[in-house]
Amino acid sequence: MSIRPDTPLLDQVKTPADLRAFKRGDLSALAEELRQEMISAVSVTGGHFGAGLGVVELTVALHYVFNTPQDKLIWDVGHQAYPHKIITGRREEIRTIRQQGGLSPFTKRSESEYDPFGAGHSSTSISAALGMAVASKMSDRPDKAIAVIGDGAMSAGMAYEAMNNAEQAGNRLVVILNDNDMSIAPAVGAMSAYLAKILSSHQFLSLRDIGKKLISKLPRSLANTARRAEEYARGIATGGTLFDELGFYYVGPIDGHNMDHMLPILENVRDAQDGPILVHVVTEKGRGHPFEEPHGEKYHAVPKFDLVTKERQKSKPAAPSYTEVFADELIKQAGKDEKILAITAAMPSGTGLDKFEKAFPDRTFDVGIAEQHAVTFAAGLATDGYKPFVAIYSTFLQRAYDQIVHDVAIQNLPVRFAIDRAGLVGADGPTHAGSFDVTYLASLPNMVVMAAADEADLKHMIATAASIDDKPSAVRYPRGAGVGCELPDEGTVLEIGKGRIIRKGSKVAILSLGARLQEALKAADDLESRGLSVTVADARFAKPIDDALIRDLAVSHDLLLSIEEGSIGGFGAHVLDYLADDGILDGPLKVRTLKLPDTFQDHGNPDDMYAAAGLDAAGIVAAILKALGKNDVGQSASA
Ligand SMILES: Cc1ncc(C[n+]2csc(CCOP(=O)(O)OP(=O)(O)O)c2C)c(N)n1
Ligand SMILES: CC(=O)[C@@H](O)[C@H](O)COP(=O)(O)O
Numbered sequence: 001m002s003i004r005p006d007t008p009l010l011d012q013v014k015t016p017a018d019l020r021a022f023k024r025g026d027l028s029a030l031a032e033e034l035r036q037e038m039i040s041a042v043s044v045t046g047g048h049f050g051a052g053l054g055v056v057e058l059t060v061a062l063h064y065v066f067n068t069p070q071d072k073l074i075w076d077v078g079h080q081a082y083p084h085k086i087i088t089g090r091r092e093e094i095r096t097i098r099q100q101g102g103l104s105p106f107t108k109r110s111e112s113e114y115d116p117f118g119a120g121h122s123s124t125s126i127s128a129a130l131g132m133a134v135a136s137k138m139s140d141r142p143d144k145a146i147a148v149i150g151d152g153a154m155s156a157g158m159a160y161e162a163m164n165n166a167e168q169a170g171n172r173l174v175v176i177l178n179d180n181d182m183s184i185a186p187a188v189g190a191m192s193a194y195l196a197k198i199l200s201s202h203q204f205l206s207l208r209d210i211g212k213k214l215i216s217k218l219p220r221s222l223a224n225t226a227r228r229a230e231e232y233a234r235g236i237a238t239g240g241t242l243f244d245e246l247g248f249y250y251v252g253p254i255d256g257h258n259m260d261h262m263l264p265i266l267e268n269v270r271d272a273q274d275g276p277i278l279v280h281v282v283t284e285k286g287r288g289h290p291f292e293e294p295h296g297e298k299y300h301a302v303p304k305f306d307l308v309t310k311e312r313q314k315s316k317p318a319a320p321s322y323t324e325v326f327a328d329e330l331i332k333q334a335g336k337d338e339k340i341l342a343i344t345a346a347m348p349s350g351t352g353l354d355k356f357e358k359a360f361p362d363r364t365f366d367v368g369i370a371e372q373h374a375v376t377f378a379a380g381l382a383t384d385g386y387k388p389f390v391a392i393y394s395t396f397l398q399r400a401y402d403q404i405v406h407d408v409a410i411q412n413l414p415v416r417f418a419i420d421r422a423g424l425v426g427a428d429g430p431t432h433a434g435s436f437d438v439t440y441l442a443s444l445p446n447m448v449v450m451a452a453a454d455e456a457d458l459k460h461m462i463a464t465a466a467s468i469d470d471k472p473s474a475v476r477y478p479r480g481a482g483v484g485c486e487l488p489d490e491g492t493v494l495e496i497g498k499g500r501i502i503r504k505g506s507k508v509a510i511l512s513l514g515a516r517l518q519e520a521l522k523a524a525d526d527l528e529s530r531g532l533s534v535t536v537a538d539a540r541f542a543k544p545i546d547d548a549l550i551r552d553l554a555v556s557h558d559l560l561l562s563i564e565e566g567s568i569g570g571f572g573a574h575v576l577d578y579l580a581d582d583g584i585l586d587g588p589l590k591v592r593t594l595k596l597p598d599t600f601q602d603h604g605n606p607d608d609m610y611a612a613a614g615l616d617a618a619g620i621v622a623a624i625l626k627a628l629g630k631n632d633v634g635q636s637a638s639a
């Protein structure tokens with residue numbers, strides 16, 4: 001049941017300008033209404049939850065103190081921006097978030113002038129803010145750029161590359177480090193430990209010391225705040241941090257749920273005349289969530305739920321997910337081969353490596369949000385005979401492309417890439433769609449690229465990757481449940497570069513790569529009912545492609561149609577290359593390549609999106625009939 005909370009204060013806020021008219025004393029109550037509004041909205045839509053709940057007060061404080069949208073507020077990743085969207089004119093639309101045609105789950109420039117930078121992938125905010133700050137400095141405008149970055153996102157190299165250059169921005173750059181001691185999973189690594197140390201160590205000065213220190217060190221206006229330091233529950237420490245060494249003026253830690261602590265500090269930061277400032281804010285991820293039981297991931301993301309019963313909508317998958325099948329097979333393989341290791345970049349549950357870690361804690365590495373490092377780390381392990389599986393979502397692997405080319409492929413190191421979320425992912429939209437991996441991987445010499453058509457084949461492909469010791473390999477598989485096929489106890493090693501015929505016909509050949517195979521088979525049924533004899537083949541490999549299979553199909557059918565869940569330049573392009581170079585295209589054969597349209601795929605339901613892209617059974621049938629000039633052949637069996 002959806003309930004709209006009573007929100008008399010929030011009702012007065014259409015934009016941040018309304019918020020700025022509030023008395024300071026009312027802001028905490030306003031923030032609580034905002035939290036309840038967000039809970040109510042997410043109960044209807046599902047979506048990212050814990051991060052937004054944790055920054056409700058911070059969101060109100062930042063919009064209250066800074067002059068958005070002239071001052072640019074940049075949320076790293078953007079998954080925590082639900083409260084921000086609600087108070088920046090998108091309160092009603094928030095209930096459409098992640099649905100086709102609705103609001104984006106992340107910040108998006110085209111959605112609002114209050115979203116100065118689009119996101120989805122992490123750790124971009126400081127670079128973007130620095131660019132904006134330098135632009136405003138060069139244009140002689142006073143506008144600030146404020147990057148809000150989480151402690152998890154602070155593990156990525158890009159954040160440090162940006163901080164290393166931050167001085168260029170002068171006082172126009174503000175970084176808010178939102179420290180909730182969580183990534184999706186608990187935060188990992190030395191940086192996380194360092195932040196914890198700042199919170200608990202000697203740098204956490206006595207209140208009186210802080211006052212003295214601040215007065216001597218801070219810009220004048222900040223010093224005034226410091227005189228009131230004894231009001232702060234947590235106190236603040238300055239100086240001597242890594243951030244100071246990087247050219248920031250470090251202020252913190254401050255309690256990110258306490259307006260009385262945050263407002264004076266942020267006002268002074270806003271008015272400071274010196275260089276860039278980093279404010280270390282401590283928050284609680286998932287604060288105020290309505291559920292009774294605690295959650296290890298602090299409710300990072302939730303499905304729709306009933307606000308009264310708190311019951312979360314559980315879909316009952318008919319088959320195990322590809323992710324689970326991958327984890328089970330890797331555990332099987334690792335049980336036989338102690339050299340097998342598993343690496344995740346901050347996605348242990350998403351990639352199934354949390355399960356692997358339970359079986360092999362010493363052979364599992366969560367490196368934090370650090371995809372580039374994950375890949376080169378794996379390359380290093382591979383030089384010494386270890387067999388690393390880097391389990392990464394297709395979209396996040398994009399960040400490590402040079403590492404794949406330079407550190408892995410050129411050196412021909414046997415790193416195994418387990419590429420989850422390949423193809424359309426649905427609600428997360430264009431930043432998270434796994435559209436490009438075949439295009440960017442199959443163009444690399446030395447790389448073996450496999451795509452699983454079903455979960456049984458995924459097991460075979462993981463077994464195959466485990467056996468490839470002389471070159472890099474990749475297996476791609478989609479988000480969500482498998483097709484429900486029978487699963488072997490253990491995968492069997494496949495012959496490299498060999499596809500398989502699933503169904504034999506004579507007129508039309510459908511050559512499928514990956515999980516569109518079921519749709520290809522449905523299309524074949526439909527076409528047969530129209531009197532067209534159809535062969536369906538599963539290519540299995542995008543690289544090396546099965547030349548012999550393609551040639552056989554090409555010479556024995558009138559039409560060869562390839563289909564894949566990926567962008568242009570992928571499998572279809574490789575098939576065309578082969579056909580052209582082999583001279584087969586010089587003959588009577590008709591060829592069509594079905595792939596995703598050459599646009600970024602927005603968020604929505606993947607089935608609808610594949611249908612719109614012509615990649616479902618009906619789309620395949622239509623493409624084939626059109627190619628054969630037979631739009632009027634027979635009736636669909638399913639019609
Ligand atoms: C490059 C990249 N890798 C992985 C992810 C997946 N991801 C989204 S949010 C998140 C955790 C971010 O932690 P933090 O920055 O601390 O934000 P919090 O959720 O704690 O507010 C991760 C790993 C991503 N968005 N981008
Ligand atoms: C914000 C982010 O990048 C992740 O939280 C992502 O939304 C997870 O996607 P899955 O639900 O596919 O694991």
Ligand SMILES: [Mg+2]
Binds near residue numbers: 179180
């Ligand atoms: Mg965090």
